[in-house]
Amino acid sequence: MDVHLIDGTYELFRYFYAVPSAKDVDGQEVGAVRGVIASVLGMMNRGATHVGVATDRVIESFRNEMWPGYKTGAGIDPALWSQFPILEDALEALGVVLWPMVDYEADDALAAAAARAAEDPDVARVFICTPDKDLAQCVRGKRVVQMLRRTNTIVNEEDVVKKFGVLPESIPDYLALVGDSADGYPGLPGWGAKSTAAVLAKFKHLENIPEDPKEWRVNAASAATLARTLTDLRHRAFLFRDLATLRTDIPVFDSVDQLRWTGPTKRFPALAARFDAAKATRT
Secondary structure, three states, X not given: OEEEEEEHHHHHHHHHHHOOOEEOOOOOEOHHHHHHHHHHHHHHHOOOXXXXXXXXXXXXXXXXXXXXXXXXXXXXXXXHHOOHHHHHHHXXXXXXXXXXXXXXXXXXXXXXXXXXXXXXXXXXEEEEEXXXXXXXXXXXXXXXXXXXXXXXXXXXXXXXXXXXXXXXXXXXHHHHHHOEOOOOEOOOOOOOHHHHHHHHHHHOOHXXXXXXXXXXXXXXXXXXXXXXXXXXXXXXXXXXXXXXXXXXXXXXXXXXXXXXXXXXXXXXXXXXXXXXXXXXOOO
């Protein structure tokens, strides 16, 4: 069997900015929800059997206590934000397993579910359906992969190495050094993508990087300067790596069989009719 794990937060954002606005009879914006539900249902109609969706019930998480600049829900369009609970209700009515995250992030749920599913020998492949670079750390060979649903592209371990220059296991270290503006942490000064990839391709993890740049023996420009920066800001690099490391020890399911989709619940037809009747308000 194959397992499909979907980033519901990303999907809702994607459809909000990709499809026309649509409001139901109560004036509630539902256009993005309608798009996500149609897309997820389409996956099942095309043969997906074991599906789970993770959402961010709140944008803030435990990481905001670790780093004050970490991403928040500030600036999210109210018309988008109001659709999160509607999406969660619609997914449950559709009969899909849902992980609405509060203390953790949707990415953590996806990572935990991927790790759990990969333990099952009956699982042929695990598709993590998101383009989020954080999830690249979960890729394993050609069995646990990312699926970019917008382009129907599969990203396996070889593809991760081609893109970032490091193995999936080094992605948190990579992000710690280069930073992640989307998540709100800057990385270390001077550490760019090329120099970071060159160093981590050899040493894999922060704690393995020698303090003496002569021991690096890699073609990283300004190695001495980078080494001093890493020495001076080592504590911050480890903090950023902790931010970038997805948690796989949170409860998601006991058995992969729990992800089997058996069809919509009795509540779904009414919700589907509500979405179908929504009126477009912009083009």
